[in-house]
Every structure is written in C-alpha cells, then in structure tokens.
Amino acid sequence: MHYKVHPLSLAIMLALVPLTASAVDTTNTDSAVYEDSHEGTLQTIVVTANPLKSKLTTSPSTVLAGRELVINRAGTLGEMLNGLPGVSTTGYGPWVARPIIRGMDGDRIRLLQNGVGIVDASSLSYDHAIPQNTLTINKVEVVRGPAALMYGGNAIGGVVNTFDNRIPDQPVDGVHGSAETSLASSNDDRKGAFTVEGGLGNFALHADAFAEKSGELRIPDFARSARQRALDAPDAEQPEKRLPNSDGRAQGGSLGGSYFWNDGYAGLSVSTFDSNYGSVAEEGVRLKMDQTKVAFASEIKNIDGPINNVKVNLAYTDYEHKEIEDGAVGTTFKNEGYEGRIEAHHAKIGPLDGVFGLQFSDTKFSALGDEALVPETETKSAGLFFLENWAVSAPLTLSAGGRVDYTSLSPAGGSNPRFIGAEDRDFTAGSGSIGAVYKLNPFWSVTANGSYTERTPTFYELYANGPHGATGQYLVGNQNLQKEKAFSTDLGLLFENGPYRAHTSVYYTRFRNYLAELNTGKFRNDDGDFVERNDDGALPEAIYSGVSAQFYGAEFEGKARLWQTDVNAQQVNVDLRGDYTHAENRTTGQALPRISPLRLSAGIDYHVSDLVTRAEVTHAWAQKRVPENDLPTDGYTSFNMIASYPFKFSQHAWLAYVRADNITNANIRYASSVLRDIAPEAGRSVKAGLRISF
Known part of the structure; x- marks a missing residue:
C-alpha cells in the first residue's frame, strides 16, 4: 500500500523529534559553536543575538x-548560507544572491558587516549583488526570527552579521596572516585572497586583498525549465549546457588599524570593492559595481559607575553601480551615506543585566537613466533600543527588549514626470519582545519568544514607478502606505550533551499590512503607458499594497556520534537538518511567492587523525503552492562529497580540501529564486582549495 505524506505533516512530525536534528559542523543554535573534531569544543559567542554573552539565548541562531x-565558501553570501536551518537564497545566477530567512527577504532581512548595516542596492532588486566577497569573511552569525529588539523592524525575518577583523579588536603579537585560493569546475572560477596583521606596541595593523574571475556557469540541461519552454514562442532561443552572460570578476581589499590601551581600543579601516558581472536575465547587460567604505570601531571596557562597557561602530559608504547594455550605460544607481551604532552595557540593577543604545543613519539613494525606478530619496533614521535579562532562578532566565525608531524619507522628483507629486513621509515605529529560557536539566532547555514589530515602508515601496528588467515587471509604489505590523511567536527545544546535540523550533508570524508586490492584471510599456498583453514591450503591472499575511513553519538540526576509538582518533558522526515554511496572503488564501519547500539534509562524516571525509544528501520537495499565474517548481535531490585535511609544513598551518557537488548532475531550481525557470543552479562540479595560516 502506498501512503502519500503531506510536507507539512512530515515537518511537524520531525520538529517534534529533536534528537534527529543538525547543522553544518561548526554551527549551533545557542551561544556556542561546536568545532567538530577530536580536539574538543570551541566556544564562540553569538554577539548579534546575545550582546550579554549569556550561555543560552532565546533567539534561534547559527554560526x-x-x-x-x-x-563552504561560495560565490555569494546567499549561496554560502543556503541550506542552514530556515535559510534559503534569492538565487540570481552565480554572482548574485541574498539570504532568505523563514521565507522573508529584501528589507525584512538585516544584513550587517561588523555590526553595521551594509549600504548598497541589493534589497531593491534581485539582480543587485551584495558588495562583499566571501573570501574576506572570518565568521557569519545568522539570527532567525524577530531580532527587532536590537536591530529594528527591518530585522523581522532575521539578521545576518559578517565579521572580517578589518579593524582589529584584539592586540596582535608579531606578524600573522593567511592566504587562500580555490578552483571550481562549475564555471572555471578562480579566486584568491590574503590577509596580514601585525602588532607594534599598542598598535595593530590589518591589510587584505582578494580577486576572483569566472566564466559562464555549466548547467545540466536547458537554461529554461520545461514549463517555461512550453510557454515560449516556437522560435525562441533555448540555450543549454551553459548559462549565458553568467561570467564575472571582482577584486578589492582593505587597510585598517587599531590603537589599544588597558581597557579598550579604537580603530579605522578603509576598504574597496569592485566587480563586473552579467545579468543572466538580460542578454548583453553587465553590472559594474564599485564601493568605498570607511569604518570606525571602538570599545571601552571596565568602566566604573553605572555603565560598564561601551561599544561604538560607524561606517560611511559610497556605493555606485552601473547597468551597461551593449557597451552603453543605461542606468546608474548610487547610495551614499553613513550608519552608526552605540551600545552600552549597564551595571546590574538588582537582578537585571542589560544593554541599551542608539542607532542612526542617513543615506541618499538615486537611480539615473533608462531604469530610473525610484526618485532620488534621502532616508534618515534614528532608533533607541534596550535589552534586559533577569536570572529569575537557576533554571529560568527571562528577557525583554524594545526599540523605537523615527524615519523620514524625502524624495526629489526632479524633471522625471513619473515622480512628480512624490511627497515626504515620516514614521515612528515601535517594536518589543519578551523571551524565556528554562533549563529542564543539564542537557535539555526550552526557549520561548513573543514579539510585536513595526516596519517602516522603504523608499521603493513608497515611490517606485517604472520598468524593472530584473523581474520583468512595471513596479508602482504607493506613497500612502502605512507601517507593516507583525506579531510573532517562537518555541524551541534544545538538547546538548558532548558530541550529541539537537535543536528544534516552531514559529508563527502574523502580519497586518504586509507590504507585497501584487500583480494588477494590467500591462504597461517602458514609458508607463497601458498596453495590451501581447503588445511589444508589455510588462505586467505590480503595485505595492498592504495585505494580511501569515508565516509559520518548523526547523530542526542535530548531530550524533555513532562510533569513536582512540586508535588514530577515529570517529563517525551523523547529522540531519531540515526546515519547512508556509506563507500565504490571508485575504485571498493564495500562497506568497518564492517560498522554499520542505527540505531535508542528511550527512555522515568519518574522521581518522586529522583527515575528515563527508558525504551528504539534500532533498527538496516540489513547491506546488504558488501564487496565481506563477509556475510550480520541481523537487530535486543533490549528493555532495567533501574531504579536508589540515597539516603543518615549514612551521605553517595548512588546510587542503576538495568537494564534489551535485554529483548526479541533477537539474536544481530553487523555488525561492526569482529566476528559477530561466537560470538553474550549477551542474556536477568539483572544487579544490588550499589555505595557509602563518
């Protein structure tokens, strides 16, 4: 007899069995990171979700x-994190991808670099890359769920914080550094980077540089899916085996330094990023991106009085990218401004231990040329926040946080008739959260969260009015939009006992006035005139509107050691992880777009001395819950194998690795990708890398 299992039923069953869950070897869901080796356990504090550095946090997080x-370095931040519990990717070819957390992307995911927001244009359009190369990243922290109490309404989906140590926060003894290189067969990708740090008295200096170049991506079959080819004109070109216009290159680097004293430091850094890559959705279109960033960071510790510790982060960014079609600049996007954050840890007030702070920013965005989708807009914001912990008893810790933000948006329509009448808007948004951690015994803990979040509409949700080539739409904003409001809950169960660990969580978020792109059924041309569906240059009109929406789902991850012996330090570990998200427009009952389906991943690794070998399999179910006029996505199964070996040579530490991805050459199309029916993921690929630390 054949039984059909609904994905939601399977997700709930698995979520209720936490002993089967896991993440990548060096990830975990509390404040510690487990370094999966026979050498033991490495503790790493998740500062993004846990500035108080307590043993457990109420927010699900991964390092x-x-x-x-x-x-696991990949060409983009989104691809590198894809597959972690609750994390998928927007997927716009091998050079562009932002993380999606629990089905939410764009302005609902806060991207941070050393604790300060990244100033770019990646949330505006799916074809705009994040100006950051993964080779420069030392650590990534992913906080799932409502992190609004610390980072505002833009973090309703979660926070991704990357660290690069370009401003050293610890004194450096002597000269240290690293160099790294890798080659990948999927697109002939060649990349390399080096970092050098040195100490001189109270000073520490940092320098790094990177470069990367790749060709067009090799794919298993046709670039366009079978469903899309059936809708295409009979004479439409159907590329196969390679994804056209998917090549690119990037380079950049930084110089930084810090001055240290007994109880603190202060430092500066200057960094650059330059790239040139193709738009896989638009033949002949290249995107040339440049960013210059100046950052300041400081921390003062062990202060006597009501304040014990103060941290300051400030960054000024000058960002520009040009969309070049057939050698001519079509549109130039610019985003220039600064963001700062001051965070203070106060002395204990009775049982309360907490932090409070101020965050502020001022940015000016402009888009000039053929795709002037939005007017030049200056956005100013300032926010006050606090987070308090109360250790009620040995097993129970409570937390409460809140934040209020004031945001003003000032558009300058200029001479473009599409933006005449755009008016200033200002908003005051408040958010609050309460949470609890209860240790049932030394191994088991329960976490619970509840939050209310308000998110201010962005400049493109308010003022957009123009063709958007990346999504093939004519987007229209609504300057009368009100704040997005959401109520969220999260319940988690954590187990940890040596090499055995597991975490499972279920969550629910209900939105009032969820700001969504809704197709109106009408069509416009590039000039904004209404046309018929079959007219040349017809684009479906989409308007930003507020609707009632809900998101719910489950995540789980866990690891277990099957076998261990002292002979050659051998061990065998297994892990399992998975997630499921359901998202719908409560007004119409329709599914929201680009939601990842139920995914399961299982892995087994074998250690002998320092050699680690690993085999893993991932299965994603088909995504058939899609909005009207959207195409469903087939499921896929991917097999990967990895071998890594650290060794010493000439008194230096080396790490060599080789990984084979998508060994069966499966046709993989992420349901979360806006280009899933135009641009599949890479086919069978082998990647080899080498890193030296000195």
Whole structure:
C-alpha cells in the first residue's frame, strides 16, 4: 500500500523529534559553536543575538566559522548560507544572491558587516549583488526570527552579521596572516585572497586583498525549465549546457588599524570593492559595481559607575553601480551615506543585566537613466533600543527588549514626470519582545519568544514607478502606505550533551499590512503607458499594497556520534537538518511567492587523525503552492562529497580540501529564486582549495 505524506505533516512530525536534528559542523543554535573534531569544543559567542554573552539565548541562531566556513565558501553570501536551518537564497545566477530567512527577504532581512548595516542596492532588486566577497569573511552569525529588539523592524525575518577583523579588536603579537585560493569546475572560477596583521606596541595593523574571475556557469540541461519552454514562442532561443552572460570578476581589499590601551581600543579601516558581472536575465547587460567604505570601531571596557562597557561602530559608504547594455550605460544607481551604532552595557540593577543604545543613519539613494525606478530619496533614521535579562532562578532566565525608531524619507522628483507629486513621509515605529529560557536539566532547555514589530515602508515601496528588467515587471509604489505590523511567536527545544546535540523550533508570524508586490492584471510599456498583453514591450503591472499575511513553519538540526576509538582518533558522526515554511496572503488564501519547500539534509562524516571525509544528501520537495499565474517548481535531490585535511609544513598551518557537488548532475531550481525557470543552479562540479595560516 502506498501512503502519500503531506510536507507539512512530515515537518511537524520531525520538529517534534529533536534528537534527529543538525547543522553544518561548526554551527549551533545557542551561544556556542561546536568545532567538530577530536580536539574538543570551541566556544564562540553569538554577539548579534546575545550582546550579554549569556550561555543560552532565546533567539534561534547559527554560526559558521573555522574550517567549515572555508570549505563552504561560495560565490555569494546567499549561496554560502543556503541550506542552514530556515535559510534559503534569492538565487540570481552565480554572482548574485541574498539570504532568505523563514521565507522573508529584501528589507525584512538585516544584513550587517561588523555590526553595521551594509549600504548598497541589493534589497531593491534581485539582480543587485551584495558588495562583499566571501573570501574576506572570518565568521557569519545568522539570527532567525524577530531580532527587532536590537536591530529594528527591518530585522523581522532575521539578521545576518559578517565579521572580517578589518579593524582589529584584539592586540596582535608579531606578524600573522593567511592566504587562500580555490578552483571550481562549475564555471572555471578562480579566486584568491590574503590577509596580514601585525602588532607594534599598542598598535595593530590589518591589510587584505582578494580577486576572483569566472566564466559562464555549466548547467545540466536547458537554461529554461520545461514549463517555461512550453510557454515560449516556437522560435525562441533555448540555450543549454551553459548559462549565458553568467561570467564575472571582482577584486578589492582593505587597510585598517587599531590603537589599544588597558581597557579598550579604537580603530579605522578603509576598504574597496569592485566587480563586473552579467545579468543572466538580460542578454548583453553587465553590472559594474564599485564601493568605498570607511569604518570606525571602538570599545571601552571596565568602566566604573553605572555603565560598564561601551561599544561604538560607524561606517560611511559610497556605493555606485552601473547597468551597461551593449557597451552603453543605461542606468546608474548610487547610495551614499553613513550608519552608526552605540551600545552600552549597564551595571546590574538588582537582578537585571542589560544593554541599551542608539542607532542612526542617513543615506541618499538615486537611480539615473533608462531604469530610473525610484526618485532620488534621502532616508534618515534614528532608533533607541534596550535589552534586559533577569536570572529569575537557576533554571529560568527571562528577557525583554524594545526599540523605537523615527524615519523620514524625502524624495526629489526632479524633471522625471513619473515622480512628480512624490511627497515626504515620516514614521515612528515601535517594536518589543519578551523571551524565556528554562533549563529542564543539564542537557535539555526550552526557549520561548513573543514579539510585536513595526516596519517602516522603504523608499521603493513608497515611490517606485517604472520598468524593472530584473523581474520583468512595471513596479508602482504607493506613497500612502502605512507601517507593516507583525506579531510573532517562537518555541524551541534544545538538547546538548558532548558530541550529541539537537535543536528544534516552531514559529508563527502574523502580519497586518504586509507590504507585497501584487500583480494588477494590467500591462504597461517602458514609458508607463497601458498596453495590451501581447503588445511589444508589455510588462505586467505590480503595485505595492498592504495585505494580511501569515508565516509559520518548523526547523530542526542535530548531530550524533555513532562510533569513536582512540586508535588514530577515529570517529563517525551523523547529522540531519531540515526546515519547512508556509506563507500565504490571508485575504485571498493564495500562497506568497518564492517560498522554499520542505527540505531535508542528511550527512555522515568519518574522521581518522586529522583527515575528515563527508558525504551528504539534500532533498527538496516540489513547491506546488504558488501564487496565481506563477509556475510550480520541481523537487530535486543533490549528493555532495567533501574531504579536508589540515597539516603543518615549514612551521605553517595548512588546510587542503576538495568537494564534489551535485554529483548526479541533477537539474536544481530553487523555488525561492526569482529566476528559477530561466537560470538553474550549477551542474556536477568539483572544487579544490588550499589555505595557509602563518
């Protein structure tokens, strides 16, 4: 007899069995990172979700660092984190991808670099890359769920914080550094980077540089899916085996330094990023991106009085990218401004231990040329926040946080008739959260969260009015939009006992006035005139509107050691992880777009001395819950194998690795990708890398 299992039923069953869950070897869901080796346990504090550095946090979080960060480096931040519990990717070819957390992307995911927001244009359009190369990242922290109490309404989906140590926060003894290189067969990708740090008295200096170049991506079959080819005109070109216009290159680097004293430091850095890559959705279109960033960081510790510790982060960014079609600049996007954050840890007030702070920013965005989708807009914001912990008893810790933000948006329509009448808007948004951690015994803990979040509409949700080639739409904003409001809950169960660990969580978020792109059924041309569906240049009109929406789902991860012997330090570990998200428009009952289906991943690794070998399999179910006029996505199964070996040579530490991805050459199309029916993921690929630390 054949039984059909609904994905939601399977997700709930698995979520209720936490002993089967896991993440990548160096990830975990509390404040510690488990370095999966026979050498023991490495503790790494998740500062993004846990500035108080308590043993457990109420927010589900994952850290990627060390060996696994090196082995899992990808061309984009979104692809590198894809597959972690609750994390998928927007997927716009091999050079562009932002993380999606629990089905939410764009302005609902806060991207941070050393604790300060990244100033770019990646949330505006799916074809805009994040100006950051993964080779420069030392650690990534992913916080799932409502992190609004610390980072505002833009973090309703979660926070991704990357660290690069370009401003040293610890004194450096002597001269140290690293160099890293890798080659990948999927697109002939060649990349390399080096970092050098040195100490001189109270000073520490940092320098790094990177470069990367790749060709067009090799794919298993046709670039366009079978469903899409059936809708295409009979004479439409159907590329196969390679994804056209998917090549690119990037380079950049930084110089930084810090001055240290007994109880603190202060430092500066200057960094650059330059890239040129193709838009896989638009033949002949290249995107040339440049960013210059100046950052300041300081921390003062062990202060006597009501304040014990103060941290300051400030960054000024000058960002520009040009969309070049057939050698001519079509549109130039610019985003220039600064963001700062001051965070203070106060002395204990009775049982309360907490932090409070101020965050502020001022940015000016402009888009000039053929795709002037939005007017030049200056956005100013300032926010006050606090987070308090109360250790009620040995097993129970409570937390409460809140934040209020004031944001003003000032558009300048200029001479473009599409933006005449755009008016200033200002908003005051408040958010609050309460949470609890209860240790049932030394191994088991329960976490619970509840939050209310308000998110201010962005400039493109308010003022957009123009063709958007990346999504093939004519987007229209609504300057009368009100704040997005959401109520969220999260319940988690954590187990940890040596090499055995597991975490499972279920969550629910209900939105009032969820700001969504809704197709109106009408069509416009590039000039904004209404046309018929079959007219040349017809684009479906989409308007930003507020609807009632809900998201719910489950995540789980866990690891177990099957066998261990002292002979050659051998061990065998197994792990399992998975997630499921359901998202719908409560007004119409329709599914929201680009939601990842139920995914399961299982892995087994074998250690002998320092050699680690690993085999893993991932299965994603088909995504058939899609909005009207959207195409469903087929499921896929991917097999990967990895081997890594650290060794010493000439008194230096080396790490060599080789990984084979998508060994069966499966046709993989992420349901979360806006280009899933135009641009599949890479076919069978082998990647080899080498890293030296000195």
